[in-house]
Amino acid sequence: MSIDVETVRKDFPILSRTVHGVPLVYLDSANSAQKPQAVIDAETDLYAHHYANVARAVHTLGSEVTHAYEGARDKVAAFLNAPSRDEVIFTRNITEALNLLAYSFSNASTFPGAERFALKPGDEIVVTEMEHHSNIVPWQLLAQRTGASFKYLPIDEDGRLADSAIDELITERTRVVSFVYQSNALGTINPVARLVAKAKSVGALSIIDAAQAAPHLTLDVQALGADFVAFTGHKLYGPTGVGVLWGRRELLADLPPFLGGGEMIETVDLIRGTTYAEPPHRFEAGTPMIAQAVALGAAVDWVTNLGLHNLDAHSVALTGYALEQLRGIDGLRIIGPAENVDRGPTISFVLDGIHPHDVAQLLDEFGIAVRAGHHCARPVCVRYGIPATTRASFGVYTTNDEIDALAEGIQKVQAMFS
Amino acid sequence: MTLNVDSMYQELILDHYKNPQHHELIDPFSAEVHHVNPTCGDEVTLRVRVSDGIIDDLGWDGQGCSISQASTSVMSGLVVGRKITDALELQERFLELMQSRGTTEITEDDEETLEDAVAFEGVSKYPARVKCALLGWMAMKSAVAEAEILDEGTSS
Numbered sequence: 001m002s003i004d005v006e007t008v009r010k011d012f013p014i015l016s017r018t019v020h021g022v023p024l025v026y027l028d029s030a031n032s033a034q035k036p037q038a039v040i041d042a043e044t045d046l047y048a049h050h051y052a053n054v055a056r057a058v059h060t061l062g063s064e065v066t067h068a069y070e071g072a073r074d075k076v077a078a079f080l081n082a083p084s085r086d087e088v089i090f091t092r093n094i095t096e097a098l099n100l101l102a103y104s105f106s107n108a109s110t111f112p113g114a115e116r117f118a119l120k121p122g123d124e125i126v127v128t129e130m131e132h133h134s135n136i137v138p139w140q141l142l143a144q145r146t147g148a149s150f151k152y153l154p155i156d157e158d159g160r161l162a163d164s165a166i167d168e169l170i171t172e173r174t175r176v177v178s179f180v181y182q183s184n185a186l187g188t189i190n191p192v193a194r195l196v197a198k199a200k201s202v203g204a205l206s207i208i209d210a211a212q213a214a215p216h217l218t219l220d221v222q223a224l225g226a227d228f229v230a231f232t233g234h235k236l237y238g239p240t241g242v243g244v245l246w247g248r249r250e251l252l253a254d255l256p257p258f259l260g261g262g263e264m265i266e267t268v269d270l271i272r273g274t275t276y277a278e279p280p281h282r283f284e285a286g287t288p289m290i291a292q293a294v295a296l297g298a299a300v301d302w303v304t305n306l307g308l309h310n311l312d313a314h315s316v317a318l319t320g321y322a323l324e325q326l327r328g329i330d331g332l333r334i335i336g337p338a339e340n341v342d343r344g345p346t347i348s349f350v351l352d353g354i355h356p357h358d359v360a361q362l363l364d365e366f367g368i369a370v371r372a373g374h375h376c377a378r379p380v381c382v383r384y385g386i387p388a389t390t391r392a393s394f395g396v397y398t399t400n401d402e403i404d405a406l407a408e409g410i411q412k413v414q415a416m417f418s
Numbered sequence: 419m420t421l422n423v424d425s426m427y428q429e430l431i432l433d434h435y436k437n438p439q440h441h442e443l444i445d446p447f448s449a450e451v452h453h454v455n456p457t458c459g460d461e462v463t464l465r466v467r468v469s470d471g472i473i474d475d476l477g478w479d480g481q482g483c484s485i486s487q488a489s490t491s492v493m494s495g496l497v498v499g500r501k502i503t504d505a506l507e508l509q510e511r512f513l514e515l516m517q518s519r520g521t522t523e524i525t526e527d528d529e530e531t532l533e534d535a536v537a538f539e540g541v542s543k544y545p546a547r548v549k550c551a552l553l554g555w556m557a558m559k560s561a562v563a564e565a566e567i568l569d570e571g572t573s574s
Binding site for chain 1: 426427432435436458459460481482483484485544547550
């Protein structure tokens with residue numbers, strides 16, 4: 001079975017709207033994906049019929065909403081093939097998931113039993129040069145707090161990790177290796193197995209940022225073998241305000257809390273101090289994003305029904321077609337892997353003599369939504385000596401016709417500036 | 419190609435982008451400033467030479483989108499040879515126009531004084547791009563302020 005895009009598109013109310021009098025061509029899914037009706041309905045239905053706070057009310061609504069919220073956790077656990085539902089932590093987004101880890105690691109130095117997570121001067125944290133700021137800044141801050149060093153794996157001209165650097169930079173001193181599965185700026189899909197194996201071989205914790213991968217690549221945490229995997233809901237056709245951190249049960253069991261508050265405690269005592277709940281609730285302080293988590297569950301159902309292998313096949317086909325179309329345009333340079341191998345449906349490019357902001361603004365006049373800028377991954381632009389790129393990214397609802405519209409739009413922009 | 423009538427990309431703007439005026443750093447100069455737009459990375463280095471309260475010459479170099487580059491070009495053509503006080507008045511009116519979110523009527527007076535700069539009126543409807551149009555104007559304002567301070571220092 002493959003995806004019938006025209007049928008899929010009917011699930012997305014926003015795709016029938018126009019922009020500047022022409023049909024919307026939404027090519028910004030790597031930034032945030034549009035929402036199918038099922039996801040919109042899930043959130044509305046919860047508020048309309050079942051809403052109350054979770055986990056603390058004995059009344060019927062409290063029980064219904066808790067069932068829905070914890071049911072979403074079960075769905076995510078199945079989506080990730082997690083050995084236990086208790087390994088799934090709801091966060092606000094992937095940024096919060098990565099910060100949760102970085103702050104919990106620094107809390108480890110003063111937390112009994114958590115020594116394995118504590119970093120000190122001489123220890124090293126390794127990321128890659130293609131990370132978005134969410135997987136750079138939390139680790140730079142952690143390095144600052146602990147005295148550990150912050151390092152990065154460089155990328156080559158084609159937007160791939162330089163393989164030799166993996167063995168050079170991940171060493172016995174490395175304690176944390178955190179890397180992106182698929183780059184949001186370049187589209188590169190990284191050699192996950194190689195990186196996880198290397199981290200393991202030196203005894204470092206491995207963390208996968210799967211924000212861009214989740215919408216089309218199977219995230220089987222047991223097969224991936226990493227210690228932590230994070231993704232965000234809004235790129236997976238789910239709502240904003242909810243993300244997921246998955247962690248190995250034995251690690252989460254010893255990991256100190258990040259935020260303190262209600263729901264994350266076992267016993268609070270003003271004199272003897274507080275003891276903490278078991279994972280996942282230890283990491284979910286306060287009233288969580290209830291409706292959003294439930295709607296994320298609906299998004300997971302929606303994606304699972306379509307089949308991730310189908311989503312990936314669609315993504316590979318679109319990417320191949322788009323690379324071909326864009327390569328045919330004079331004066332266009334693709335920033336990222338040129339070949340459709342280990343490559344996601346995100347294509348960054350620059351046009352000779354035309355600033356990316358002008359390209360994006362003019363494409364918008366034709367109803368085409370793309371992103372321009374450094375995509376919260378400024379080091380990538382620095383690496384290629386460019387101020388910014390224009391980026392087109394595709395989702396399950398993207399068609400070849402829309403890619404044709406993009407290619408045509410780019411040529412119109414060029415004509416205007418010629 | 420047809421674009422919306424209220425498009426910010428007027429032919430005049432594209433002409434200035436392709437053939438920017440005063441796009442060369444002058445020497446000698448009274449003051450030099452460097453302004454950047456941190457959200458998009460646009461930047462301009464701008465030099466002015468002033469004497470007796472008049473902008474004798476101005477030159478700039480920079481990189482950025484068509485709006486920022488064209489606006490700096492148009493501004494240069496408008497203020498060179500003008501009294502500093504007049505140039506700053508123009509700057510204020512242009513700022514007002516840009517911050518109007520497309521609600522300000524362009525008066526005949528505006529057309530007479532701002533000349534080509536009225537072509538940027540469309541930009542005011544795009545809040546994200548207003549700072550692009552203002553980059554060169556703000557740089558000019560800082561540069562003449564700096565030049566005046568230096569001038570006072572040497573004449574006293």
